[in-house]
Amino acid sequence: MLLRTLFEHIEDWFDVVFGAKWNPFYQLGALGWFYYWIVVISGFYLYIFFDTGVTQAYQSLEYLTHEQWYAGGIMRSLHRYASDALVVMMIVHLLREFAMDRFRSPRWFAWFTGVPMLWLVFAAGISGYWMVWDQLAQYIAITTAEFLDAVPLFGEAIARNFLTDAKLSGRFFTLMVFVHIALPLFLLFVMWIHIQRHATPKVNPPKELAIATLSMLLILSFIKPALSQAPADLSIVPTTVNLDWFYMPIYPIMNNVSGLTVLIALIVATLLLMMVPWMPPGKRVPVAVVHLDNCNGCSRCAADCPFSAIDMAPRSDGSAYKLEAVVDANHCVSCGICVGSCPTATPFRTKSELSPGIELPEDKIKELREKTVAASSKLTGDDRVIVYGCQNSLDPSKMADAKVGVVTMPCIGMLPPSFIDFVLSKKLAEGVFLTGCRQGDCGYRLGIKWTDARLAGQRDPRIRKRVNQDRIGKYWAGMTRRKEFFKELTAFRLRLNKLDSAQLEDQNKTNNSSEKDNAQV
Amino acid sequence: MLKFSRLIGQLVSFILFGLMLGSFSNSPRYTYHDPEMALIMVSFSHSSERKEECRRFSPEELADLAANMRRPMDCKRERVPVYIEVMLDGENLLSKSYNPTGLAKDGSASIYERILVEPGQHQLIVKLRDSGRVEGFDYKSDTVINIEPKELFVIDFRKELGGFYFL
């Protein structure tokens, strides 16, 4: 909770500077993909010129760095710095997903598949530094080999290969190149798996952010090109090395603690990290349920579900519709966004049993309507507002008073737009105000995006034309922006008051003129 | 005005990020090995002698063995530990036993030791015992070495080459 508040405060600041759309914190996964592609492209260029031989390896990189600084040198620097940025992104992303609680058991998949990526990224980076065969590489080789020798798996001590130049063979470099290409390829595969449970995953950062990031990396590459350290010489012990601390923070530890201890610590840490989604397991809230007698197979829920949990299947109940929605209980995180998308989830239906095509057993649409009516009944005055909020951000139920009725649901994306129409046309309140997570970072990924699009008439179910948009307010507050939320709510109420007095005047005018008309007659 | 300060804020963020990448990608330096010191590495693997010498089966014993298991000699596979001593200018720097590897303790023992030493001229004596004897050594080497700071001096051992040799 503390971590989440910390993140939100930092991100609020970035929201001010970058705007919600470009806030890098909302784009960490996408930035990771972007850095990955930079690394692959620059790596491909380096590979063309890289020579695999005990002395040639170093020389070929020296050639690139110095003779061809304008291309090869830049590529080399980009390769290094984008790899470093990938580590930064990955660690912040991990912490953030942890802080935001987006990994508990129903959402375990991305977390679980994220853990092996840590190993792959680190191993790929270290094998890269190894290929340079400078003193840093020599240091890495010795330390890694001594570490691996602690594993009882390998019979012959690997470290012995790095005692004298005579024992080192070019074959070894070929192996390293292979490892350094195979690991990132495998990483790509796992990255792809990682986002399998996300509908429309964010794998590309906004263009402007991408350009700015790339420019920063390019400038850095010009100012501080990536260089090799002195060439490796196995008859001399590497003394002081410039570690890449993004990739090698554990190397000094490996020098001072027995290999077996480090190994056990790493394995335990990895296993613990993998088990995090189940420590303790998330509440297993009942998943969305389809009521076939009300589902017309329109596919909107499948299109809107952020977790790819709905498939459209051939009809199983002999109805005339072709398709029906089927919820995959293992993927569903009970956000209710599908309910907000279903055209049958409308409070206007008069059927005694109000059950839409799809809904959450613990937050039924019928109850949502009842709660709305109940909240309205407590309100007095002529500027009553119903606030619909989500249970993931600041708790709006605390602000309920004589003029504000509050109804919450798991995600604001669960609110069918017809509810707004319902409130206004049935005169349950003079205005409807929506709130939820911060714009650009919905706890259920797409709830805010779909809500905005539905209200703007860009996505089904659209809000009816007859609804006066001036009577709808919204502020995406998150956890931290309580003050701003109240400011916006007050401003909204002011607008409502103005609107009402203007309408009153209008009415008076028309009334007056009709009186005049009457008088004339 | 707001737009301008936002731009500055973005610029500052990127510069800070760039600075972070640029600096921690190769600093601060880490001292792995004191540049004033030299390093002696004792590193080799060696198969010691068997714990028990092979013994010729007696005809009765041979008859008792299953037909496919009959062989003239009975050899227990377990080997003795390898014991090593390293002395530099009369000072004992290493005296340690290394157990043979493998479940049956029949593999070679693996030795990998790092010994930090002052550079300069030294008298180096290395001794190795790989037989069942209790006292004395099976191999011994006594040399004068001259090592420079940062130099890596490797003590290797190969039975076929007559014992210790240095790199």
Ligand code: HEM
């Ligand atoms: C190379 C490194 C990584 C890349 C490129 C990456 C990329 C991504 C992307 C693109 C998303 C989807 C964002 C969205 O569309 O909403 C995502 C989500 C996620 N990632 Fe990663 N990721 C990486 C590493 C990790 C690691 C190390 C962990 C944690 C162990 C992790 C945990 C998660 C979680 C929990 C989610 C959110 C799942 C949800 O919303 O239910 N990722 N990642």
Ligand code: SF4
């Ligand atoms: S509740 Fe959320 S995750 Fe489950 S099916 Fe509906 S939209 Fe998908």
Ligand code: SF4
């Ligand atoms: S949105 Fe509603 S009606 Fe359409 S397929 Fe889904 S459950 Fe059926």
